[in-house]
Amino acid sequence: MKKKKINKKTPTRVHAFRCTDEVWSQLKALAKECGISLNRYLTETGLKHHPRQRLTKEEVDALNSLVYARTDLIKITSVLSKKTDEERLPSMCISIGFYRNLSIMLIMTS
Numbered sequence: 001m002k003k004k005k006i007n008k009k010t011p012t013r014v015h016a017f018r019c020t021d022e023v024w025s026q027l028k029a030l031a032k033e034c035g036i037s038l039n040r041y042l043t044e045t046g047l048k049h050h051p052r053q054r055l056t057k058e059e060v061d062a063l064n065s066l067v068y069a070r071t072d073l074i075k076i077t078s079v080l081s082k083k084t085d086e087e088r089l090p091s092m093c094i095s096i097g098f099y100r101n102l103s104i105m106l107i108m109t110s
Helices: 022-032 038-046 055-080 085-109
Strands: none
Touching: 022 038
C-alpha cells in the first residue's frame, strides 16, 4: 500500500486575542484533554471541527482486548473452514462457550 504524501504548510500569520485567565485555563485544559496543542485546538474549533478527547488507559485496554478477541475469532474461523462438518461441531461448541464466558466477564467488570 502506497503511503499518502502529506504536505504541511508552515504557518504564515500570527493572531492574538484577549481573554480572561479563567477562559485561558479552560482552553488549555480542553486542548490537553484532546492531546493537541492550544494553537491546534483553537484552529480546529474555529474551523467548526471538534477534536475528540483521548481515550483513557482503561478504554485503550478494553479496545485492545476486543481486537485480540476478534483476532482469535478470525483464527478459529480459518481453522474450522478447513475441517469437515463432523470435526467442526465439537470445536465450535468449545469456542462459543469460551467467548460467551469472556463477554459475561467483560460486562461484569465494566
